Amino acid sequence: MKKELSRFLPWLVGLGLIAATLSLWYALTRQETANIRQMTAVEVAIVKNELLARMQARILGLVRMARRWESGVQPTHEEWKAEAEHNLSNFSGYWAIAWADPALSLWWAVSAENEDATREINFVFHEQRRTLIEAVQKRQEVAATHVVNLGTAGKGFLVYVPIFHGDECAGVIIGFFRLQELLNSIIPTDIVPGYGVALFDGPEQIFRVPATALLPDADWSQDGTIDLYGIPWRLRVWPQLEAPLPFGSALPEVVLAAGITLAVLLALAVLLAQQARTQARMVTAVNLELEYEIADRKRAEDEVRLLNDELEQRVTERTTQLSQANVGLEQEITTRARIERDLRESENRYRSLFENATDGIASFSPDGIISEANPGLETMLGWSRRDMVGQHYNKFCPPASAALLEERLRRYLAGEESPQLIEAEAFRHDGGIVPIEIRASLLRDRDGHPTGTLAIIRDISARKALEQQRGEFLAMLTHDIKSPLSVVLGYADLLLDTGDEQTAEEREQDIRRLRENVRTVFSLVDNYLNLSQVEDGRLALHKESVELNTLLTQVGQRYETEARQRNIKLKFDLQQELPPIEGDPLALNRVLGNLLYNALKFTPQNGKITVSSSRRNGEIIASVTDTGPGIPSEEIPSLFEKYRRGSTGQNIEGTGLGLFIVKALVEAHGGRIEVHSVPQRGTNFSVILPVLH
Known part of the structure; x- marks a missing residue:
């Protein structure tokens, strides 16, 4: 029996120590749970006291207004409003403060938002009028309502402070509180770090912080009741188990791991001791029978040697396993460090992209x-x-x-x-x-x-503006091309129908009008082709030496007949012996022709257009000055934009592309264009180009 018991002794020792370890671990776990509940109860008291104290401070402002009323005569509306605005500005959470007369009709109201809130205040007040009657007539003390809907202000509640002169009611002061704003200011996110806080009015949850915190099981939460002037609010506080608690401890897990390890080691020690004692007995028996059992002794020595070899092999294998485990641990640590570094770099890249x-x-x-x-x-x-x-x-x-x-x-x-x-x-x-x-x-x-x-x-403002400009451009393009083509078609039909009846002078006049309208269409098409070249960067210039005065004279002669027909005086003021410039004659002809044509369009009959040239500081200046209606100063900065037409030219045909193309051609020559205009007196366009060196 004793021999059988000693055989199971290592198991009994190991299991006994494990059982003791489990008991100790369970006791420590229970103690830690009790500590968590106790700390949670303390946090409930902290939040409750903080909420009551800060609510008392706000209600005290209303009570002071009522007591000041009771101690003297009724204040004027301005005095009452000033004191109400003082409370609104000093305490967050207010939506409005109002006064109702003894008949419980709302008279005065001051809102924290704006004057337009008065209608909503009246609506909320009449919804809660029955509660107010009970508070004033039965309790005659400060009272509050359950959480109600304040309209656009969200959810909130009302606090009534009755005013009495003796036993006679002088009315009631009502405080309207916005629930979320009030509780956010009283219970900030960090009021109880590591805990979630929720408030309930009856079964309805009215507040929770943090907003993302999950409601816990009943085992971890602690509840408390807050008496808000007759309205019981239920307060619930719980530890956020997903976040580390400041009072948490790893002691139970350490005790459990250490106890089990110790039990295994002690059981192995007892087992090895038993084996050693058995071997000692065998050696003693062999020594006593040495002379008679030499063969048995050699066999025993061989067995011992084999056991030693096996033990050494096991030790070597164990050492190798530990070395491999250390290498794996080092690799895991290196990998985790690299992952953390990559995460930090990714976060930094995201933050840089976000901020910049x-x-x-x-x-x-x-x-x-x-x-x-x-x-x-x-x-x-x-x-x-x-x-x-x-x-x-x-x-x-x-x-x-x-x-x-x-x-x-x-x-x-x-x-x-x-x-x-x-x-x-x-x-x-x-x-x-x-x-x-x-x-x-x-x-x-x-x-x-x-x-x-x-x-x-x-922001797609620019794209929307471009889409609008594109639509306006298409409408304008359709109108501008169809108008002269309609005129061409009309005159062509007229010539076909009445050609034999017309005089030579009438026929010549109709043909001239046909030519002018066809030229208008060609000018429109030319404008759009030049616009395409400018926008695509395909504008090619064939530069050579150009005499500016000769070019101005040619352009002026082209429009002399039209100026004479419109009774407009065309004057040339050209400085002699100007040095040549380097440019594309066709492009410069187009620039100057466009400016002169615009002057003819905007100059009224009996007006004057002056074409001039001059030299200044190594630059050649070509100017076209008219006596037209002028350009408002606020429109000059946008004058050269694409499709832009001035307010003075809304009734004059055009695409809004001419000046845009003129500016592009001048800048392609290394020059610039300047505009000076006086309303009702005229406009001057100056093209400034460098001298040919």
């Missing part, structure tokens, strides 16, 4: 709250990051755009459609509206569940 991107970048929670915004979005909309973060995106969008974004984001989060480009509009801080293009992508957690949206926002 010219496009706007913002992230949204699933319910549309802006959680982050980059400087590019600040520049685009004029709102600061502080203005945008924490707000719903619909605050910064017109209603139609807000509805479109809400529907698209709902579909993205529900997986009904994949993210794509969205065109919408946004409010600028200065009140303007900017067209935007949004490229959205979903943010997901490790399990692939959507946690929000990341949006890249681009």
Whole structure:
């Protein structure tokens, strides 16, 4: 029996020590759980006291207003309003403060937002009037309501402070509180680090911080009741088990691991001791029988040697295994360090891209709250990051755009459609509206569940303006080409129908008109071809030595007949002996011809056009000056833009391309063009070109 017991002794020792270790580990775990619950209860008291203290401070302001009323005569509206505004400005969370007379009719109201909120205040007050009657007539003390809907201000509650002169009621002061703003200021996110906090009004949860914290099981949470002037609020605080707790301990796990290890080692020690004692007995027996059993002794020595060899082999194998384990551990540490470094570099690259991107970048929670915004979005909309973060995106969008974004984001989060480009509009801080293009992508957690949206926002004002210009250009092109072609067709039909009846002079006049309209069409086509060459960078110049005075004379002679027909005086004031310039004669002819033709179009009858040339500081200047209506000063900076036509030329035919092409041709010659204009007196265009060296 004793021999059988000693055989199982290592197992009994090991199992006994493991059982003791498990008991100790269980006791430590229970103690740590109790500590967590106790600390959670302490945090409940902290949050409860903080909430009551800060609520008392706000209600005390209303009570002081009521007691000041009770101690003297009724204050004037201005005095009451000043004191109400003082409370609104000093304490966050207020929506409005109002006074109702003894008949419980609302008279005075001051809102923290604007005067337009008075109608909503009246509506909320009449909804809660029955509660107010009970508070004043039965309790005659400060009372509060359950959480109610404040309209556009969201959810909130009302606090009533009755005013009594003796037993006579002088009315009641009502404080309207916005729930989220009030509780966000009283219970900040870091009030109890490592814990989640929630408030309930009855079964309804009215507040939670952090907003993403999950509600726990009852084993970990601690509840408390907050009596808010007759309204019981339930407070729940729980440790966030996914976050490290400041009072958590790894002692139970250490004790468990150490105890099991010790039990195994002790069991092995007992086993080895038993084996050693057995071997000692065998050696003693061999010694006693040495003379008679030499063969047995040699066999025993051989067995011992074999055992030693096996032990050495096991030790060698174990040493090799430990070395390999150390190498693997070092490789794992190196790999983790590299992964952490790559993660930091990736985060730095993302942060650099986020901060330096010219496009706007913002992230949204699933319910549309802006959680982050980059400087590019600040520049685009004029709102600061502080203005945008924490707000719903619909605050910064017109209603139609807000509805479109809400529907698209709902579909993205529900997986009904994949993210794509969205065109919408946004409010600028200065009140303007900017067209935007949004490229959205979903943010997901490790399990692939959507946690929000990341949006890249681009200002497409320039593109919209270009699209509008393109539409205007096509309409103008259609009109400008169809008009002269219609005239050509009309005169052609007239010549065919009445050609034999017309005099030679009438026929010549009709043919001249046909030629002018055909020339107009050619000029339009030439303008559009030159525009295409300028925009594509295919404008080719064939430069040579050019005499500017000769060129000006040729251009002037081309328009002398038209000037004479319009009774416009065409004067030439050319400085003699000007040095030549280097340029393309055809291109310069087009520049000067366009300027002179524009002067003819805008100069009224009996007006005057002066074509002049001069030299100044190594430059040659060609000028065309008219006595037309002039150009408003605010239109001069945009005069050379594509498709741009001045306000004084809306009733005069043209494409808005002539001056754009003129400027491109002058700059291609290394020159510049200047404009000086006086309204109702005339305009001067000067082309300034370098002298040929």
